[in-house]
Amino acid sequence: MTTESKITPVEHNQKLYIETVGCQMNVLDSELVVGALRQEGYELTSDMLQADTVLFNTCSVREHAEHKIYSQLGRMKFSKRERPDQVIGVIGCMAQKDQDLIFRRAPHVDIIVGTGQLGEIPRMVREARSNREKSMALSLGRKAGSRDSVSASFESYDPLREPEMRPSPYQAYVRIMIGCDKFCTYCVVPSTRGPEQSRAPKDILSETRVLAGQGVKEIILLGQTVNSYKHTEDGRLHRLSDLLHQLHDVDGIDRIKFITSYPKDMGNDLLETIRDLPKAAHYLHVPIQSGCNDVLKMMKRGYTVEQYMEMMGRIREILPDCAVSSDFIVGHPGETEESFEKSMDIIRECRFKNSFIFKYSPRPGTKAFELYEDEIPDKVKKRRNNEMLALQNQISEEDNAGFIGKEVEVLVEGASKTEVKKSGSNSEETDGTIQLMGRTRCDRIVAFDGNPRLKGTLTNISIFDCTPTTLLGSIVTRSYQHGTEGMLPILQ
Secondary structure, three states: OOHHHHOOOOOOOOEEEEEEOOOHHHHHHHHHHHHHHHOOOOEEOOOHHHOOEEEEEEOOOOHHHHHHHHHHHHHHHHHHHHOOOOEEEEEEHHHHHOHHHHHHHOOOOOEEEOOOOHHHHHHHHHHHHHHOOOEEEOOOOOOOOOHHHHHHHOOOOOOOOOHHHOOEOOEEEEEOEEOOOOOOOOOOHHHHOOOOEEOOHHHHHHHHHHHHHOOOOEEEEEOOOHHHOEEEEOOEEEEHHHHHHHHHOOOOOOEEEEEOOOHHHOOHHHHHHHHHOOOEOOEEEOOOEOOOHHHHHHHOOOOOHHHHHHHHHHHHHHOOOOEEEEEEEEOOOOOOHHHHHHHHHHHHHHOOOOEEEEEOOOOOOOHHHHHOOOOOOHHHHHHHHHHHHHHHHHHHHHHHHOOOOOEEEEEEEEEOHHHHHHHOOOOOOOOOOEEEEEEEOOOOEEEEEEOHHHOOOEEEEEEEEEOOOEEEEEEOOEEEOOOOOOOOEEEO
């Protein structure tokens, strides 16, 4: 059956389909967009062909993400022929970077909206449906005006939050800053997200209290380099450590995380704050990208391997139980076999909880695209990627095995992926036992059998086995021997 024959023409039905690729910042952007369109009467649907408004929230960090969006847009041209009332929009980083190219490759797209103009989407959708004219809303380029004017064009907007779009009902992202001023040569973020800006602490606190009132137990603070956060309010400079202290006092919030951190901005004040605040997760995501100084210099990362290792030493000293994850790019221009082996040595020495490993792909608009030839064959990149992933998985499983026989506290997020796949849904709660999943304070995933009513609670789990990615455990139950002094619990 062809795609065209599946489509049933309908009038404007206020059904919204939104697809998100990319980072956690994009996931939060989609939540905010959906929250705004809810106010216009829209309801979410998982059926792209039956929605009268289709939005693709895009990423430009990797080539694969862009190809995926263009493939989806190619499918949508058949839908648009049968549904001329349908509004198709491309939003986010790819929209900010490649607006003219998108219209050329997908002329059936109606609106293009950059990362800093998402608040314009409800108006633009209404106008596109009424006048059938194409439109764009974009932030200024980095060199198109003063820093203040460019920054203003990237101002984030935060309308009503939309719980249905969250990782789980008990977790929510909170943007504390946008943009980036690091200008790594391989990265498009400084141009797609604009200059670095930190939100006011009072606004972050207000948003967190709203989330706590909605039942959120864990907040994840977001920033491109989140530990670079600084904002002057009432004559006082607030850094991330100060913000954590303020958020720690919000009733209802049980755990606070933040991602992604920049190595050079990891101060002892932040590490000591994490150590001293019970709600602060003992988990840090601090990308190194390469274990070779020559490659780091070509990347313009702004630090050396020695400086990164000094930071790791301070983390281990101040937070000995802290889990650290990292990012690596393999096959970057200039990465020799010796350079690659140095990255492998870093993984062996640092023993990261996990690593996100990416094959280098040249991105138009970056300095690396202008300066360096992509001389490393794809088969070499794939080999290095696979070798690094195998090493990281080995280390992850070895370190996870160290938890066997121990008891950990887990924030229960919901049904495990295995349970969701088996049942087809994780929304139906019963009195029976299902496989649940949650995370420890150091961000390790734990799977265990339990009652669905445990969702959103802090629960103690005894670990009996593991995989490279998951701890396997059982709920710790306690019985009390009555008539004894102190009513001592007996672990079952």
